[in-house]
Amino acid sequence: MLQGKVVKASGGFFTVLEQDGGEYFCRARGMLKQDEKGLMVGDWVLFEPVKNSSGGSNNEGVVEKLLPRKNFLPRPPVANVDQLMVVMSLKQPECDWQLVSRMLALAEKEGLSAIVCLNKIDLLLKEELDELPFEPGPFPYKMIYTSAVNNSGLDDIKECLSGQCSVLAGPSGVGKSTLLNAIQPGLALQTGPVSDKIKRGKHTTRQVTLIPLETGGIVADTPGFTRLNFFEIEAEDLADYFPEFDDLRGQCAFRDCLHINEPKCAVCREVGNSINPLRYEHYKQFVKELNKQEAF
Ligand SMILES: Nc1nc2c(ncn2[C@@H]2O[C@H](COP(=O)(O)OP(=O)(O)O)[C@@H](O)[C@H]2O)c(=O)[nH]1
Ligand SMILES: [Mg+2]
Numbered sequence: 001m002l003q004g005k006v007v008k009a010s011g012g013f014f015t016v017l018e019q020d021g022g023e024y025f026c027r028a029r030g031m032l033k034q035d036e037k038g039l040m041v042g043d044w045v046l047f048e049p050v051k052n053s054s055g056g057s058n059n060e061g062v063v064e065k066l067l068p069r070k071n072f073l074p075r076p077p078v079a080n081v082d083q084l085m086v087v088m089s090l091k092q093p094e095c096d097w098q099l100v101s102r103m104l105a106l107a108e109k110e111g112l113s114a115i116v117c118l119n120k121i122d123l124l125l126k127e128e129l130d131e132l133p134f135e136p137g138p139f140p141y142k143m144i145y146t147s148a149v150n151n152s153g154l155d156d157i158k159e160c161l162s163g164q165c166s167v168l169a170g171p172s173g174v175g176k177s178t179l180l181n182a183i184q185p186g187l188a189l190q191t192g193p194v195s196d197k198i199k200r201g202k203h204t205t206r207q208v209t210l211i212p213l214e215t216g217g218i219v220a221d222t223p224g225f226t227r228l229n230f231f232e233i234e235a236e237d238l239a240d241y242f243p244e245f246d247d248l249r250g251q252c253a254f255r256d257c258l259h260i261n262e263p264k265c266a267v268c269r270e271v272g273n274s275i276n277p278l279r280y281e282h283y284k285q286f287v288k289e290l291n292k293q294e295a296f
């Protein structure tokens, strides 16, 4: 049997990249079908190549075994991920900062490191760039500023992605596929114009596919999404997914402080100092949302 990584899953078939670089088109044995617990892109598997009638190989196979997963992201479904790159455009479509915080909290929950890539800086004036809400001030994630139009920041993206299994996530139309095409000419991923009417991209990237990078590393271009629900997160655990709260742990007057409006709350005190006000706003909005969910 050979070992490989599922790089594409579609209609019950799986493209498996073998360690020496060969691609096999595989079916999956019995219960390894694609659903929440079944095979997904990013999985390491053992597979048996199938011989054709003349005893040769057509690069077809059958996946026999799923190897243990380090982790997986439910949406988009990708297994064994090292980091999440949240991609947003600063204009066309406008940046959804709350969605940035939401994706970052989900990355924390899954134990992934995360980076924020702000694209289409060519559409902003210098003054506008200086006034972004997550800057200046403390924001505990690496941010990179890019433009696929004037090629700025592309080396930063390459550096961040090299040697890692990364997932690019963000609404459609922000330029994820365009950026990947720009850092690796020849990829020819399909990109789509942003519809003028709704100022939001069409869903041109339908399936999740893992793309091996020339610089080493592998990356998933994902379909766009604008809504993302928290699940399996309790309101009282949310603070753990905001790394800028870490240093303040244990400093609130109440041990079970939710950092909303309790007296002598260390987090509330730091808003505007070591905690970015908009990040704190998002934290409060998420707590509200989670409390509502728990009520059902
Ligand atoms: N002005 C500008 N447009 C961009 C940039 N990057 C991508 N676009 C455009 O944004 C649209 C959506 O890009 P696409 O890569 O399909 O977005 P995706 O849905 O996130 O993969 C396309 O028309 C791109 O040409 C950029 O840096 N600046
Ligand atoms: Mg795309």
Ligand SMILES: [Zn+2]
Pocket: 252, 253, 257, 258, 259, 260, 262, 264, 265, 266, 267, 268
């Ligand atoms: Zn507190």
